[in-house]
Amino acid sequence: MLRTLFIICCLSIQALFAQDHVFIGVAGGTGSGKTTLAEEIQKAFPNSSIIISQDSYYKDLAHLPHEERAKVNFDHPNSLDFEMLKQHLLDLKNGHAIKQPVYNFHTHCCEEETRLIEPAKLIIVEGILLFAMEELRDLFDLKIFVDADDDIRILRRIERDINERSRDFGQVVKQYLTTVKPMHEAFVAPSKKYADVIFPTRGHNQVALDVILAKLHEDLEPEKMVTRH
Numbered sequence: 001m002l003r004t005l006f007i008i009c010c011l012s013i014q015a016l017f018a019q020d021h022v023f024i025g026v027a028g029g030t031g032s033g034k035t036t037l038a039e040e041i042q043k044a045f046p047n048s049s050i051i052i053s054q055d056s057y058y059k060d061l062a063h064l065p066h067e068e069r070a071k072v073n074f075d076h077p078n079s080l081d082f083e084m085l086k087q088h089l090l091d092l093k094n095g096h097a098i099k100q101p102v103y104n105f106h107t108h109c110c111e112e113e114t115r116l117i118e119p120a121k122l123i124i125v126e127g128i129l130l131f132a133m134e135e136l137r138d139l140f141d142l143k144i145f146v147d148a149d150d151d152i153r154i155l156r157r158i159e160r161d162i163n164e165r166s167r168d169f170g171q172v173v174k175q176y177l178t179t180v181k182p183m184h185e186a187f188v189a190p191s192k193k194y195a196d197v198i199f200p201t202r203g204h205n206q207v208a209l210d211v212i213l214a215k216l217h218e219d220l221e222p223e224k225m226v227t228r229h
Helices: 002-010 034-044 082-093 150-164 169-194 206-219
Strands: 022-028 049-053 098-104 109-117 122-126 142-148 197-201
Touching: 022 034, 022 169, 034 049, 034 122, 034 142, 034 206, 049 082, 082 098, 082 122, 142 150, 142 169, 150 169, 197 206
Parallel strands: 022 122, 022 142, 049 122, 142 197
Antiparallel strands: 098 109
């Protein structure tokens, strides 16, 4: 049943690859495995794909005292510069390079330098709120929602925030209970209904990944995409 569902959902992909640029949106709750899935897709097409992360578009909080920055609800749509993200995606669609912000999660500010990103045939965008925002949702040719158990997601969130963002256990748990979980229920979970494909995962779903990649490989135009051998 699951394999059949993925094949049916991916049947429309073939028509997409007649376009110059194809946008795949990968959404889902924090710690669901969005980044991992995006990287697996990119790995299959290393020379013709890029990943754009929603996390690069948090608003610069340099105007706030440091203690006030920590009080911001980073799981609410208002914490992100969706206008810039949308404009950057449109620029890539039109064949223009972008200067992506470099966000510092320790200071909650954007660095002075930016990251130059050139357009590619396959543009993979990942983030928790992509499908919650209609203006972004409409830009994606294929929308994938990564669905993971809450217990798995919170464990991954704790591990990531402690190891990568220098936060302690108490801070992570408090943030999860006060903002992450309520915002997931208010914005992220309801956006699942807009997905073309639901990607269920309990650690790693190789079957679902294989089906998606097989369909992508089958429908790509060889002269426009270079895949790994």
